[in-house]
Amino acid sequence: MKIVxxxxxxxxSLLAAEYExxxxxxxxxxxxxxxxxxxxxxxxSADYTNIEDTGLNQLRAxxxxxxxxxxxxxxxxxxxxxxxxxxxxxxxxxxxxxQKNTKLHxxxxxxxxxxxxxxxxxxxxxxxxxxxxxxxPINVLRDTSSNPLVNSMIYPKYTTGLDxxxxxYGDAEIKVDMLVQNNKDFDDDYNNxxxxxxxxxxxxxxxxxxxxxxxxxxxxxxxxxVSDKNLYYxxxxxxxxxxKYKIMGELGTQFDKSHSVVPYxxxxxxxxxxxxxxxxxxxxxxYESKSFGQTQKDSFLVLGYTYRPVYPVAFKAEYQMHQEDxxxxxxxxxxxxx
Amino acid sequence: MKSLLYILxxxxxxxxxxxxxxxxxxxxxxxxxxxxxxxxxxxxxKMSQDILLVPINLPPSSSIRKSFEKQVLGMSRNRLKSxxxxxxxxxxxxxxxxxSSRSTLSFVEKIDGAIGYIPAxxxxxxxxxxxxxxxx
Numbered sequence: 001m002k003i004v005x006x007x008x009x010x011x012x013s014l015l016a017a018e019y020e021x022x023x024x025x026x027x028x029x030x031x032x033x034x035x036x037x038x039x040x041x042x043x044x045s046a047d048y049t050n051i052e053d054t055g056l057n058q059l060r061a062x063x064x065x066x067x068x069x070x071x072x073x074x075x076x077x078x079x080x081x082x083x084x085x086x087x088x089x090x091x092x093x094x095x096x097x098x099q100k101n102t103k104l105h106x107x108x109x110x111x112x113x114x115x116x117x118x119x120x121x122x123x124x125x126x127x128x129x130x131x132x133x134x135x136x137p138i139n140v141l142r143d144t145s146s147n148p149l150v151n152s153m154i155y156p157k158y159t160t161g162l163d164x165x166x167x168x169y170g171d172a173e174i175k176v177d178m179l180v181q182n183n184k185d186f187d188d189d190y191n192n193x194x195x196x197x198x199x200x201x202x203x204x205x206x207x208x209x210x211x212x213x214x215x216x217x218x219x220x221x222x223x224x225x226v227s228d229k230n231l232y233y234x235x236x237x238x239x240x241x242x243x244k245y246k247i248m249g250e251l252g253t254q255f256d257k258s259h260s261v262v263p264y265x266x267x268x269x270x271x272x273x274x275x276x277x278x279x280x281x282x283x284x285x286x287y288e289s290k291s292f293g294q295t296q297k298d299s300f301l302v303l304g305y306t307y308r309p310v311y312p313v314a315f316k317a318e319y320q321m322h323q324e325d326x327x328x329x330x331x332x333x334x335x336x337x338x
Numbered sequence: 339m340k341s342l343l344y345i346l347x348x349x350x351x352x353x354x355x356x357x358x359x360x361x362x363x364x365x366x367x368x369x370x371x372x373x374x375x376x377x378x379x380x381x382x383x384k385m386s387q388d389i390l391l392v393p394i395n396l397p398p399s400s401s402i403r404k405s406f407e408k409q410v411l412g413m414s415r416n417r418l419k420s421x422x423x424x425x426x427x428x429x430x431x432x433x434x435x436x437x438s439s440r441s442t443l444s445f446v447e448k449i450d451g452a453i454g455y456i457p458a459x460x461x462x463x464x465x466x467x468x469x470x471x472x473x474x
Contacts, residue, residue, distance in 0.1 A: 028419075028422075028423040028426060029422060029423065029426045029431075029432070030426050039426075039429075039431065041426060043427070067426075067427070067429075069429035070429075073390070074385075074390070076429060077429075078428075078429040114384055114385055114390075116385055116387060116388055117383060117384070117385040117386055117387060135428075136424050136427060136428075138427060141423070141424055141427060167382070167383070169374060169377050169382070169383045170371075170373075170374075171371055171373040171374075172373070173377060173382060208373070208412070243413070243414045243416075243417050276416040276419075276420075311416070311419050311420045311423050312423050337423060337426065337427065
């Protein structure tokens with residue numbers, strides 16, 4: 001029944017997209033509630049994965065999320081609640097398992113205060129402003145169904161604390177972020193790392209189509225698997241985005257006081273806009289990890305293709321070819337932002 | 339005869355209309371670079387000193403808007419569409435849209451921080467010109 005409901009929602013989204021020019025509501029831009037400073041929207045994503053080497057097949061209704069945001073005078077806010085892995089069915093060697101997760105997680109919940117044209121203070125739970133991929137991590141807005149591994153191996157994806165940003169606007173834009181977390185996460189089930197401390201600094205330079213970014217930081221884990229670890233990270237990122245193509249890359253490292261935990265993890269990706277609807281992507285990823293006393297390394301190629309009938313609706317297909325890990329896989333996904 | 343007709347038509351064909359980005363006359367902003375106009379209309383720069391900036395767009399079908407997007411923002415309509423879709427996820431709204439340059443002018447005159455683009459010939463004494471461009 002839930003699957004039927006999701007399919008009906010998707011069809012509704014597509015039909016709404018067809019008529020977007022004739023209505024005030026524009027698919028992918030949310031809608032205002034009355035005349036209040038409140039806009040609502042959301043997104044959802046479903047995917048199918050086949051891992052060749054293990055014979056695993058998986059069908060997921062993954063992200064089902066609701067957004068609410070607005071601004072009044074110098075204040076603005078954002079709330080995002082999400083069902084993560086709402087429905088997961090797996091088949092392997094003739095047996096199947098089904099999981100349903102109906103807990104609604106707090107993905108983001110924050111308040112911004114604009115002091116003036118240069119300084120903004122953010123408090124709450126937010127995407128850690130690290131690299132480029134982590135800023136827009138949801139399926140419908142990213143370039144491939146899968147995330148590059150650097151996005152989950154090096155730093156906490158979410159921070160619950162304060163972020164003071166300084167922006168300077170000349171012919172180029174320079175942005176500096178200083179973030180502090182000295183408490184547990186609002187919802188630490190919903191983060192790649194369970195942390196109770198996170199201090200970081202980021203510097204970003206943007207000149208027209210070119211952006212460069214550096215992030216460095218420290219965090220303390222409270223994860224039962226890697227408890228009481230003090231870890232440091234450093235990441236550089238580059239993005240060159242034009243009307244026709246985009247090149248993006250990130251390279252990070254993670255270490256403690258005595259040795260390197262993740263000596264390197266990174267990717268370089270190219271996306272070509274044949275038309276706004278047809279977007280092939282190629283990404284090369286490589287990493288080496290020494291977590292838990294074991295050395296793991298792999299390099300792999302991701303070949304992807306995205307069809308967007310309208311921008312906020314994405315049908316994606318990708319194939320991953322791994323050099324070391326038995327992880328060659330095909331991923332198909334559908335996602336929509338409303 | 340044909341040659342004469344072409345000679346007469348050339349000045350008409352090469353006529354480029356001039357447009358301007360304007361704010362209230364007493365606003366703190368002075369002459370802006372193209373990059374700065376872009377930052378304001380993409381809402382990267384949200385304030386000028388202590389005043390919230392309110393960029394104003396014309397309707398999508400407006401030829402002035404098309405010229406503004408192409409020549410000042412340097413972005414295609416599709417790229418802008420994807421930009422504002424991403425901004426929706428980040429909790430930011432696209433600029434307000436006014437029906438005409440006349441309503442833009444009237445809005446800019448009345449609202450502190452409002453900034454819009456109109457044909458240069460419509461500028462009056464209550465407005466300050468921050469940036470000029472000619473249609474191609």
